[in-house]
Amino acid sequence: MNVVAIFDIGKTNKKVFLFNEKYEIVWEKSVNFEETVDEDGFPCENIVLLKNWMLEQLSEIKSLTNYVLKAVNFSTYGASFVYVDKDGNPLTPLYNYLKEYPEALKDEFYNKYKGKQVFALKTASPVLGSLNSGMQIYRLKEEQPEVFTKVKYCLHLPQYLSSILTGEFFTDITSVGCHTNLWNFRKMKYHKWLKKENIIDRIPPFHYGKDTIKTKDGLLVGGGLHDSSSAIIPYTANFTEPFVLLSTGTWSISLNPFNNKELTFDELEADCLCYLQYIEKPVKAARLFSGNVHEVQTKRLAEHFNVPIDAYKEVYYDKKITASLRAINYSIVFSKKTNSGVLSECVFEKRNLSDFKSYDIAYHQLMLDLVEQQVNSTNLIIHNSPVKKIFVDGGFSKNSLFMNLLAEAYPEMEVYAASMAQASALGAALAIHDSWNTKPIQNDLIDLKFFKH
Known part of the structure; x- marks a missing residue:
């Protein structure tokens, strides 16, 4: 049977699902990893463990004789950047969005760009410190300039996972458009601060959520999505x-x-x-x-x-x-x-x-x-x-x-x-439907129970 594999990466649970053409889950696995720590001793995702686990799962799926793997996609938590060098290797830990943001740096940033109120309105981003993932890039540039000079691309987590399989680097609108401080919602384009801070060149081009990239072995790989949007x-x-x-x-x-x-x-x-x-x-x-x-x-x-x-x-x-x-x-x-x-x-x-x-x-x-x-x-x-x-x-x-x-x-x-079983994983599968599935999308994917008032 033809299947699509979806890696659904939460902060706690890492899951992989196989969906058949009717979007039923036919195989699944999940795992929890011990966190590692960054250079300040703050807990963070172990990106090496995650990458190795993903590749192991993929090779196991390919060895399953009763399934034909047609495509892969990713749905992960947001507000998380992986900074890669020209070969696609991470240069830093995957910093935790719960990490305290330096107040002085935050004030300096907002004072430079017309203050919190004006900036928050333009970017539809409440002031959330590290949860505004664009602020993580700004912090890296200011606090670790020697590392920043080696950064070829800043990738949100779903796109980093996709790049491991494709060797190609992209950005996804669902990751950028979610309290990141990166997007000007009024003009529907990147906020000008990225250009002023010489960051824009390190943000790769957009990849549309419905499109896939074909790898050498014929596998169709999606660019990945932010789980809330998925x-x-x-x-x-x-x-x-x-x-x-x-x-x-x-x-x-x-x-x-x-x-x-x-x-x-x-x-x-x-x-x-x-x-x-x-x-x-x-x-x-x-x-x-x-x-x-x-x-x-x-x-x-x-x-x-x-x-x-x-x-x-x-x-x-x-x-x-x-x-x-x-x-x-x-x-x-x-x-x-x-x-x-x-x-x-x-x-x-x-x-x-x-x-x-x-x-x-x-x-x-x-x-x-x-x-x-x-x-x-x-x-x-x-x-x-x-x-x-x-x-x-x-x-x-x-x-x-x-x-x-x-x-x-x-x-x-x-x-x-x-x-519905696993909404964000199902969303990531449906996003690339046209790439791998010849059947129409059914209209009974969701079970509903009506409550009278």
């Missing part, structure tokens, strides 16, 4: 009516491919940003740290009520409980209407758990507070766009309380829990 591809492939995708995990990210309005500074302050799809259309996005809040607060609840840490999995939506909680807390929850206030802190963090008679009631209150936050966050990107459906994937899509409360909050919308 995860939306199955949805845009299956649905044409305007929708918002709420992708939930540690972060809950609301993605609206049907909102191309420019970001305002207030939206940037409220943790909104823009992604670029592989077809170069902007996706407006809003982030909320709600998965993390849920994790911390369910631990607090478990300790207080002396129940197992995952007791919430047995709590089901109860209309009577939510109605009585709303009656008591209406003034508290709904008075904090300023977006930044609601978004920066969940009300529940300040609540006294002794006010609740039972774990179930307290958990209902936590979810009411989290959904209130979520609605404020999602509304930032729904605003003035023709959205009729909300798809929720990831952890909260399996939480009946979250889903029912969200459906109640959007009576004019259709709210669905969406499930």
Whole structure:
């Protein structure tokens, strides 16, 4: 059977999948690596281990007699640069985007380029330090000029993995278009600072997400995609009516491919940003740290009520409980209407758990507070766009309380829990569909469960 191999590289889990022509997963493997450290002793990805593991997996796949490997593509976490020399060999560790950024260097940069507010608006990039991956290049140039002179290309991680197989060097719009400080969204081209700092020549040309490169042995290799942009591809492939995708995990990210309005500074302050799809259309996005809040607060609840840490999995939506909680807390929850206030802190963090008679009631209150936050966050990107459906994937899509409360909050919308195996890997496979797959894309790639309000 014909298959495509997708390397889906997360910060923790490294996975490889084989999809058949119907986009069913027919083979998979995953691994976790010990991190190494950079020259400052800060933990970072072991790029040598990753490269060797990828090549080993590829040679194993080629030896499988029941599959014919047609193509390979990559979906990886973003905000990560590999600096290579003229032979394509890395010159530095793969610096971690969680690494603290020197304040003096950051201030010097923004002062040079009209200040944080103007710059953030042009590049649709909130000020995030190392998470603005372009700032990592600037830091290398300023702090290690002797290394920087040897850099032939600055490659985002997906394109580095692709270059290992092709020997060719490219840039991908989904990696550049995601809070990198590199892209001027108003002019839809690189920001001029790259030219002024003599960096632009070290950024290779664009490679379109749908195109592949043919290697000597006839394998078709994609240029790779940023995982956040890749995860939306199955949805845009299956649905044409305007929708918002709420992708939930540690972060809950609301993605609206049907909102191309420019970001305002207030939206940037409220943790909104823009992604670029592989077809170069902007996706407006809003982030909320709600998965993390849920994790911390369910631990607090478990300790207080002396129940197992995952007791919430047995709590089901109860209309009577939510109605009585709303009656008591209406003034508290709904008075904090300023977006930044609601978004920066969940009300529940300040609540006294002794006010609740039972774990179930307290958990209902936590979810009411989290959904209130979520609605404020999602509304930032729904605003003035023709959205009729909300798809929720990831952890909260399996939480009946979250889903029912969200459906109640959007009576004019259709709210669905969406499930699909490995969205970002599937997206990377679909992006290069025309290169390797002669069958049409099916319209049942995603399982949907409708929630009535």
